[in-house]
Amino acid sequence: MTTTVSDRQSGTKNHTGNHSTERPVVVVGTGPAGSMAAWLLARQGKKVILLEEHASVGDPIQCTGILTRSVLKATELSEQDIDSVTAFVAKGTWVYAPDGSHADIPLKGDYVVYRNAFDAMLARRAETAGATLLLRHRFVGIDKDTGEVLVEKKGAAATEGVAATGRPQISDTSAHRSAILRIKASALIGADGPRSLVAKAAGIYERDDLPGGAGMAGKRAFVNAPQTVVRHKHKGIIEFFPHKEVIAWIVPEGPDTVRAGMCTYGNPAEAFNAFQKQYLGNDYRARTIGHQGGIIPVYNPLLRTETVVRPADPGAQTGKTPSPGMRVLLIGDAATQVKPTTFGGIIQGATAARCAVDALIAGDSYERRWKKALHADLAMGLRLRHAMDTMSDAQFNKLIRLCGKPRVARIFRDHDRDYPTQFGLRLLAAEPRLLFLAIKMFK
Numbered sequence: 001m002t003t004t005v006s007d008r009q010s011g012t013k014n015h016t017g018n019h020s021t022e023r024p025v026v027v028v029g030t031g032p033a034g035s036m037a038a039w040l041l042a043r044q045g046k047k048v049i050l051l052e053e054h055a056s057v058g059d060p061i062q063c064t065g066i067l068t069r070s071v072l073k074a075t076e077l078s079e080q081d082i083d084s085v086t087a088f089v090a091k092g093t094w095v096y097a098p099d100g101s102h103a104d105i106p107l108k109g110d111y112v113v114y115r116n117a118f119d120a121m122l123a124r125r126a127e128t129a130g131a132t133l134l135l136r137h138r139f140v141g142i143d144k145d146t147g148e149v150l151v152e153k154k155g156a157a158a159t160e161g162v163a164a165t166g167r168p169q170i171s172d173t174s175a176h177r178s179a180i181l182r183i184k185a186s187a188l189i190g191a192d193g194p195r196s197l198v199a200k201a202a203g204i205y206e207r208d209d210l211p212g213g214a215g216m217a218g219k220r221a222f223v224n225a226p227q228t229v230v231r232h233k234h235k236g237i238i239e240f241f242p243h244k245e246v247i248a249w250i251v252p253e254g255p256d257t258v259r260a261g262m263c264t265y266g267n268p269a270e271a272f273n274a275f276q277k278q279y280l281g282n283d284y285r286a287r288t289i290g291h292q293g294g295i296i297p298v299y300n301p302l303l304r305t306e307t308v309v310r311p312a313d314p315g316a317q318t319g320k321t322p323s324p325g326m327r328v329l330l331i332g333d334a335a336t337q338v339k340p341t342t343f344g345g346i347i348q349g350a351t352a353a354r355c356a357v358d359a360l361i362a363g364d365s366y367e368r369r370w371k372k373a374l375h376a377d378l379a380m381g382l383r384l385r386h387a388m389d390t391m392s393d394a395q396f397n398k399l400i401r402l403c404g405k406p407r408v409a410r411i412f413r414d415h416d417r418d419y420p421t422q423f424g425l426r427l428l429a430a431e432p433r434l435l436f437l438a439i440k441m442f443k
């Protein structure tokens with residue numbers, strides 16, 4: 001069955017409360033990036049449809065939920081908002097070296113949030129501002145002839161709306177029936193995570209037009225990131241292990257519960273088991289109460305994040321004037337906008353969402369906007385990542401020892417690690433022996 005989404009179904013009210021005839025912006029994905037974009041558009045009176053393939057926002061959880069205080073500015077959420085979804089506030093982190101020593105680094109108070117509650121809060125805000133949220137609606141492609149966005153509606157009953165718990169307000173009792181909806185959109189925002197189907201449908205998932213042809217430069221790369229929730233008495237701080245595979249962590253969730261995770265380039269099973277045995281105890285399996293792993297993209301600034309899809313058959317359009325085409329923008333994990341050092345991407349995705357919305361409203365380049373906002377820090381992170389990936393144990397021991405010096409630790413505390421370009425030179429000035437790392441980064 002194929003249905004066209006009418007203005008009435010898809011429409012949001014504009015500032016004057018009228019349903020306008022403008023085409024909606026379709027946002028795919030209710031992760032932080034998608035809900036942020038939907039909210040920013042809706043609050044400016046734009047018609048927005050926010051799609052989520054799952055039956056509720058925020059599940060399944062695939063995240064540790066560590067957020068620096070920059071989240072407040074990036075999302076415009078209040079401290080009370082964030083507090084309401086916070087499991088733990090971290091005032092310090094221990095960063096371990098291979099020799100077992102650690103650097104004790106104070107933090108301004110990082111939030112460790114419940115991602116499902118955090119995501120539900122952002123989606124609810126978008127909906128309250130006027131976005132139409134459609135749960136159990138999966139983006140499946142773009143009609144090449146008409147340029148319409150194709151959406152599979154799972155089950156025929158309406159599942160719109162997100163209740164306070166993040167659950168759908170209307171339960172869907174007809175899950176077996178599904179339909180394809182066709183939406184004429186002015187723009188399509190792919191906030192659909194690391195394996196973005198929007199990017200694939202728009203032909204910008206990867207590229208083979210770079211010098212050297214279809215080499216690795218234009219490919220997407222990922223880290224595997226298994227994570228468990230385990231009953232374990234923790235130290236009341238975040239523990240990072242930058243020498244364990246790509247990075248590993250133990251993060252408090254409750255008084256006697258932690259989220260333990262690891263990023264690896266290869267199969268994580270063996271290394272992650274060994275890590276958990278070493279730091280959580282041989283019987284960690286018996287105390288494991290949840291699994292929250294996923295994959296995380298490695299930042300690749302060579303990939304395209306923006307294109308225009310034009311209908312191949314203009315006669316198939318119903319409008320009299322030829323369509324200017326539909327802008328397609330990728331944000332968040334779909335655009336690989338993730339810190340290559342710790343693989344956090346929530347704040348970066350929210351920042352990219354703002355750039356995307358500003359670019360749509362101003363009618364200018366999204367890519368130029370997000371690169372200005374994010375690229376320098378992500379590129380610096382990429383250099384740091386390459387340096388760390390090739391560091392010997394002895395070099396790690398030295399790095400952690402130097403980072404533990406009070407004058408260096410203070411710089412980490414006072415400058416947000418989401419923006420490493422702001423404190424790179426300060427670190428060097430405080431501890432010139434860190435020059436070895438700078439040399440490794442720029443080799």
Ligand SMILES: Cc1cc2nc3c(=O)[nH]c(=O)nc-3n(C[C@H](O)[C@H](O)[C@H](O)COP(=O)(O)OP(=O)(O)OC[C@H]3O[C@@H](n4cnc5c(N)ncnc54)[C@H](O)[C@@H]3O)c2cc1C
Nearest residue numbers: 029031032033053064065066139193294332333344345346
């Ligand atoms: C184990 C782990 C730990 C992490 N820890 C942290 C951390 O501590 N801090 C941090 O900042 N980041 C962390 N990250 C990274 C962070 O989770 C991501 O960067 C962030 O979720 C990206 O947000 P997003 O909105 O771009 O995409 P996602 O959060 O991936 O959201 C994508 C959404 O799109 C939906 N979707 C996908 N395809 C479709 C489709 N075809 N149709 C409709 N809907 C679709 C999905 O269901 C999902 O809801 C972690 C990741 C992992 C795996």
